[in-house]
Every structure is written in C-alpha cells, then in structure tokens.
Amino acid sequence: MADSDAPARPQVSTRDLAEVHDRLVDWLATRLPDGADPQVSELSIPSTNGMSSETLLFDAAWTEEGETRTERCVVRMRPALDAKPVFPTYDLDKQYRVMSLVAERCGIPVPKLLWNEPGEEALGAPFFVMRRADGSAPPDVMPYTIDSWLQKADxxxxxxxxxxxxxxxxxxxxxxxxxxxxxxxxxxxxxxxxxxxxxxxxxxxxxxxxxxxxxxxxxxxxxxxxxxxxxxxxxxxxxxxxxxxxxxxxxxxxxxxxxxxxxxxxxxxxxxxxxxxxxxxxxxxxxxxxxxxxxxxxxxxxxxxxxxxxxxxxxxxxxxxxxxxxxxxxxxxxxxxxxxxxxxxxxxxxxxxxxxxxxxxxxxxxxxxxxxxxxxxxxxxxxxxxxxxxxxxxxxxxx
CATH class of the missing domain: 3.90.1200.10 (Aminoglycoside phosphotransferase (APH), C-terminal lobe)
Structure with missing residues (x-):
C-alpha cells in the first residue's frame, strides 16, 4: 500500500475549548452547593484513542462544607453538528443509563458517574461527567501492535x-x-x-x-x-x-x-x-x-x-x-x-x-x-x- 494510505489521526473537534471551559464552569456551579466557587483546569483531549463522541479531560476543585474537594473528571459529549460526526445519532443518556446499570449489577470497573446533562443549553450538546480513572489503554494511534507498553510487555x-x-x-x-x-x-x-x-x-x-x-x-x-x-x-x-x-x-x-x-x-x-x-x-x-x-x-x-x-x-x-x-x-x-x-x-x-x-x-x-x-x-x-x-x-x- 502507498504511504498516503497509512493511518493518520483525523480531526476530532471543532469546538472552541476556551468557550467550553467557561460554560462548563458556569454549569458546574449550578450542580454544586451554594458558595462552591468551582475552578476548572484547562480542557484537554486524549491523544491516542477515540474519534466518535468528544472526550474532554479536566480537573475540578470546589468548596463543600468548608473543605476543598477535588475531582479528576472526564466529559463525554455529542460532537458538534458542523464536525461531520462519525455516527448519525449520539444518545448520551443511553450511555449514562447503561453504565449505571452495569455498575449496579456487575463487578467490572465502570468509571464513577458524577453528573448527567441531557439538555443542550449548557454546552450546546448533551453530555455527562464521570470520574477519571487511573491507568492506560493500549493506544489506537499509533496502534499498540507497532510500538506501545503492551507490545514491549512480557x-x-x-x-x-x-x-x-x-x-x-x-x-x-x-x-x-x-x-x-x-x-x-x-x-x-x-x-x-x-x-x-x-x-x-x-x-x-x-x-x-x-x-x-x-x-x-x-x-x-x-x-x-x-x-x-x-x-x-x-x-x-x-x-x-x-x-x-x-x-x-x-x-x-x-x-x-x-x-x-x-x-x-x-x-x-x-x-x-x-x-x-x-x-x-x-x-x-x-x-x-x-x-x-x-x-x-x-x-x-x-x-x-x-x-x-x-x-x-x-x-x-x-x-x-x-x-x-x-x-x-x-x-x-x-x-x-x-x-x-x-x-x-x-x-x-x-x-x-x-x-x-x-x-x-x-x-x-x-x-x-x-x-x-x-x-x-x-x-x-x-x-x-x-x-x-x-x-x-x-x-x-x-x-
């Protein structure tokens, strides 16, 4: 195959992450106790996996009952409509529900779900927030079969x-x-x-x-x-x-x-x-x-x-x-x-x-x-x- 056929990572987002950040802070304030004063780190996009739903990573901190609470978070949201999505529909509420069901009835490690926002007003698309888990996934880009911690493992x-x-x-x-x-x-x-x-x-x-x-x-x-x-x-x-x-x-x-x-x-x-x-x-x-x-x-x-x-x-x-x-x-x-x-x-x-x-x-x-x-x-x-x-x-x- 020609070199031009070699796999490359496509563009995954058209959103202004700075704008999403500010709107996320405003939304989070509505989900937390009065006076929580949430602070959100700069948003980042995972670099090795995923090309369908948009995934954003951030750290959040807020005040609750006089103490500072922190969470390492992940946002999953529907792609922007001008981003020519991979799939015709993105039922984020379905994802949230099936993860909740599996977490309740099965012993596998499903990320802790924090908040679900089925409406579009907050960020322009439905989304949910879950706790960011520790660990690494075998990468898609470059494929884990070429050069990865898994390829080098015993x-x-x-x-x-x-x-x-x-x-x-x-x-x-x-x-x-x-x-x-x-x-x-x-x-x-x-x-x-x-x-x-x-x-x-x-x-x-x-x-x-x-x-x-x-x-x-x-x-x-x-x-x-x-x-x-x-x-x-x-x-x-x-x-x-x-x-x-x-x-x-x-x-x-x-x-x-x-x-x-x-x-x-x-x-x-x-x-x-x-x-x-x-x-x-x-x-x-x-x-x-x-x-x-x-x-x-x-x-x-x-x-x-x-x-x-x-x-x-x-x-x-x-x-x-x-x-x-x-x-x-x-x-x-x-x-x-x-x-x-x-x-x-x-x-x-x-x-x-x-x-x-x-x-x-x-x-x-x-x-x-x-x-x-x-x-x-x-x-x-x-x-x-x-x-x-x-x-x-x-x-x-x-x-």
Missing part, C-alpha cells in the same frame, strides 16, 4: 491482561436483567430478532454515512451477511458494543476502567467476542502491512478468547466466522465514514476506487472468499464446536 503479563479482558465481557453478558430493564438498549429497527435489528441498523448507518457514494466491497459484504445469516444466533445479552482492549484502562495489566458504551445494544454474545478478536486482527494487519512488523501474535488469538469465554460462562461461541465478518464490515463502514469526514476537513481526497476508503479491505476480501481463516497461523482457527451449526456457505471453522 508475554505472561499480556496473558494476564487478555484473561482479565475476556472476563469483563463474560461478566457483562451474565448480568441478570428483565426485558424491561434493557428495553432502552433495543435498536429501533425492523426485525424479529436482535441480530436482525442489529444488521438493519448497520445497513441504515451505511446508507447514511456514505452520502450516496456506496463502497463496492461493502456492498458485496452486506450481500454475504444476508446470504449467510445464522438461523440461530443464540441467546441475547447486553452487548457492550465496542468491546476491545483500547477501551479499557489498565494498571499493572489489570483493568481499572471499562470505557465507551455508545455502541451498547441487545444482541448475541458473539458480537462482542468477534469484535474483540477482529479489532486485534485489524491492528495486527496494520503492523504487518505498513511496517513489516510482527505485531503481537500471541495476543487475543481467537481460539484462546473463545475457549476462555466458554470456561467462564459455559457458553461455547457459535457462528464465530460469521460474526468476525460482521465485525470487519461494521468496522469497514466506520472507516469509510471517517474518510468522508477527513475529506470534509481537507485531510484527504476521496479516491476514485471507494474500496480504498476501507483500510482493512484485504482482510474483508479474504473473508468473503473464505481464505482468511486458512491463512491464519497454525492453532489460530476458530475453535467453536457449534461451528457445524453455521449457515451453509459461512466458511465457519469446522464447516
């Missing part, structure tokens, strides 16, 4: 991180809930199953995000997803949605915070498991394709992830190759949308071949023709006994 430490990360997904999926509890997470799309609604939601996002310029490769991929749609996708759970190690903070390879719940929904367990596996494949491909580097081949191998999840939950992942294709297509739509956003900000020109807007197009091509799993290192094929239940032509392991 294999035993990486194994500890992996085990803990899979355990987080397992714990989320085992949350006890009623249909009423999770009704707000059901996607508003037609379909008689959660997976059908999920796929229809992805199609709607694709139609919106491409702005009348479809990507031929993704069109073919959507046809494949329809042709190989599972007859039985298994039980539905609370799906984290963006289940990847880049959305977890770690200290000494142990999780300290589980972040980014904007893609949360109801769906099969394999949505999260395959996303965890595929996103690592994506970063491995970047390390190999752009840098000729080995990446981290011992991390998040599919057979390890699926086997560990089965041990923790008693559920053996099924139709795993289908859900890996689904993950690749889902990420491909995001990548293509980001390309439109980069064009909007003058950061790139759109290529004549719109397939080139999908950074991992070679992976999708190999998945569609069934050669992707054959090309994996020995021991890296999907390890799901239920693979024989996959729909005909799904190319799932063992089929």
């Amino acid at each position: 294999p035993a430490d990486r194994a500890r991180l992996q085990e803990a990360s899979v355990a987080i997904i397992a714990a989320i999926h085992q949350i006890e809930h009623t249909a009423e509890d999770i009704a707000f997470l059901q996607l508003d799309q037609p379909g008689d199953t959660a997976l059908r609604r999920h796929l229809n939601d992805l199609k709607a996002y694709y139609d919106w995000g491409m702005e009348g310029h479809p990507v031929p490769l993704l069109d073919r991929a959507f046809t494949w997803l329809e042709d190989n749609f599972p007859a039985d996708a298994g039980p539905d759970v609370i799906s984290w949605g963006d289940a990847r190690i880049g959305n977890i903070l770690y200290v000494d390879f142990a999780p300290t915070a589980v972040l980014d719940w904007e893609m949360a929904a109801v769906g099969p367990r394999e949505l999260d498991l395959a996303w965890l596996v595929f996103i690592h494949d994506f970063f491995q491909d970047i390390a190999s394709r752009y840098g000729g580097l080995p990446g981290i081949p011992d991390l998040l191998r599919r057979e390890d992830v699926y086997a560990r999840y089965a041990e923790l939950t008693g559920h053996t992942p099924r139709n795993t190759n289908y859900f890996e294709v689904y993950s690749a297509v889902r990420h491909g739509v995001v990548m293509a949308r980001i390309a439109h956003r980069q064009e909007h900000f003058g950061e790139r020109e759109m290529p004549e071949n719109l397939d080139e807007t999908v950074l991992h197009r070679a992976l999708i091509e190999a998945m569609l023709d069934g050669t992707f799993w054959d090309s994996l290192p020995v021991g890296s094929a999907s390890a799901a006994p239920e693979a024989s239940e996959a729909p005909e032509g799904s190319e799932d392991a063992g089929a």
Whole structure:
C-alpha cells in the first residue's frame, strides 16, 4: 500500500475549548452547593484513542462544607453538528443509563458517574461527567501492535491482561436483567430478532454515512451477511458494543476502567467476542502491512478468547466466522465514514476506487472468499464446536 494510505489521526473537534471551559464552569456551579466557587483546569483531549463522541479531560476543585474537594473528571459529549460526526445519532443518556446499570449489577470497573446533562443549553450538546480513572489503554494511534507498553510487555503479563479482558465481557453478558430493564438498549429497527435489528441498523448507518457514494466491497459484504445469516444466533445479552482492549484502562495489566458504551445494544454474545478478536486482527494487519512488523501474535488469538469465554460462562461461541465478518464490515463502514469526514476537513481526497476508503479491505476480501481463516497461523482457527451449526456457505471453522 502507498504511504498516503497509512493511518493518520483525523480531526476530532471543532469546538472552541476556551468557550467550553467557561460554560462548563458556569454549569458546574449550578450542580454544586451554594458558595462552591468551582475552578476548572484547562480542557484537554486524549491523544491516542477515540474519534466518535468528544472526550474532554479536566480537573475540578470546589468548596463543600468548608473543605476543598477535588475531582479528576472526564466529559463525554455529542460532537458538534458542523464536525461531520462519525455516527448519525449520539444518545448520551443511553450511555449514562447503561453504565449505571452495569455498575449496579456487575463487578467490572465502570468509571464513577458524577453528573448527567441531557439538555443542550449548557454546552450546546448533551453530555455527562464521570470520574477519571487511573491507568492506560493500549493506544489506537499509533496502534499498540507497532510500538506501545503492551507490545514491549512480557508475554505472561499480556496473558494476564487478555484473561482479565475476556472476563469483563463474560461478566457483562451474565448480568441478570428483565426485558424491561434493557428495553432502552433495543435498536429501533425492523426485525424479529436482535441480530436482525442489529444488521438493519448497520445497513441504515451505511446508507447514511456514505452520502450516496456506496463502497463496492461493502456492498458485496452486506450481500454475504444476508446470504449467510445464522438461523440461530443464540441467546441475547447486553452487548457492550465496542468491546476491545483500547477501551479499557489498565494498571499493572489489570483493568481499572471499562470505557465507551455508545455502541451498547441487545444482541448475541458473539458480537462482542468477534469484535474483540477482529479489532486485534485489524491492528495486527496494520503492523504487518505498513511496517513489516510482527505485531503481537500471541495476543487475543481467537481460539484462546473463545475457549476462555466458554470456561467462564459455559457458553461455547457459535457462528464465530460469521460474526468476525460482521465485525470487519461494521468496522469497514466506520472507516469509510471517517474518510468522508477527513475529506470534509481537507485531510484527504476521496479516491476514485471507494474500496480504498476501507483500510482493512484485504482482510474483508479474504473473508468473503473464505481464505482468511486458512491463512491464519497454525492453532489460530476458530475453535467453536457449534461451528457445524453455521449457515451453509459461512466458511465457519469446522464447516
């Protein structure tokens, strides 16, 4: 691939941070006791992860009951409408609610939620504030497979991180809930199953995000997803949605915070498991394709992830190759949308071949023709006994 194709971080905000700072101080004064006199540090934007909801970091101090109280805070807010958002909608209230639900019923480390502001008057967009957790996430830019603390770590430490990360997904999926509890997470799309609604939601996002310029490769991929749609996708759970190690903070390879719940929904367990596996494949491909580097081949191998999840939950992942294709297509739509956003900000020109807007197009091509799993290192094929239940032509392991 040409150097011009190499991954670069797109612009993430068009807001005047000084103005946001002053409005945040005014708003905070309305949420604190009289005479609190809140002070807020200069706002900053994380430099290594995230391109959807805007994330701002700040320290706050105020007086409460005669004593000074301080908090290290994070603001999550809807992107400015003139910033050509990555997603068509940003339901910050939904994120706040699902984080509250998970924190209440699950032992995983969800950041402490401080305030929720569903209106737009204060900052021009809905937002919520949470306590900033200690720790570091494996970076997206540059990818952690190229040069990071995780890439330099001892294999035993990486194994500890992996085990803990899979355990987080397992714990989320085992949350006890009623249909009423999770009704707000059901996607508003037609379909008689959660997976059908999920796929229809992805199609709607694709139609919106491409702005009348479809990507031929993704069109073919959507046809494949329809042709190989599972007859039985298994039980539905609370799906984290963006289940990847880049959305977890770690200290000494142990999780300290589980972040980014904007893609949360109801769906099969394999949505999260395959996303965890595929996103690592994506970063491995970047390390190999752009840098000729080995990446981290011992991390998040599919057979390890699926086997560990089965041990923790008693559920053996099924139709795993289908859900890996689904993950690749889902990420491909995001990548293509980001390309439109980069064009909007003058950061790139759109290529004549719109397939080139999908950074991992070679992976999708190999998945569609069934050669992707054959090309994996020995021991890296999907390890799901239920693979024989996959729909005909799904190319799932063992089929």
